[in-house]
Amino acid sequence: MKNARNNDFSDRRTAAAEAKSALLNAYRAARAADEPARLARQAERASIAAAREERRLERERIKRDEAERRVAEADERKAAAEAAARAETEAREATERDRIARVLxxxxxxxxxxxxxxANRKARRA
Structure with missing residues (x-):
């Protein structure tokens, strides 16, 4: 009786190993058959990633250009404000000089x- 059980166990074990081997072989065959499609998907993903990276670089370039433009505009506004302040100061100083000259x-x-x-008073007395 003990022998029969061992045979059943051995049979089950052998059947499980054969099933596992069959599944592994089926997986390998499916993988080999699917290889061109997998390579195509991989190439497509790579091209999508490259396009995404290109768009990201373009956005960064646009942001950098915009930041540079804003800095240039701020510098221009600052220079214009300084020139206006200088002109106002010069005008104020010129006005002050004119007023002093008139007072003198x-x-x-x-x-x-x-x-x-x-002198007239002295001339009249003399």
Whole structure:
């Protein structure tokens, strides 16, 4: 009786090994048959990845160009603001110089008038 059980176990074990071997052979055959399609899918994925990378690089280039443009515009605005401030300062200084010159001229004219009156007074007394 013990022998019969061992034979059944051996039979089952052999059958399982044969089934496993058959599945492995079927997998290998299917894989070999599917190889061209797999290579085609792999090539397609590679081309998609390359196109994606190219688009990413293009986006980065556009962002970099945009950032450079913004920096250039900011520099131009800063230069224009500095020029306007410089022009305003120069105009203010020129106005101040003109005002000082007029004050000095007025003082000189008043002094000359005072001196003339003084000289007339002296001339009348003499």
């Amino acid at each position: 001229e007025d003082e000189a004219a008043r002094k000359a008038e005072r001196d003339r009156r003084y």
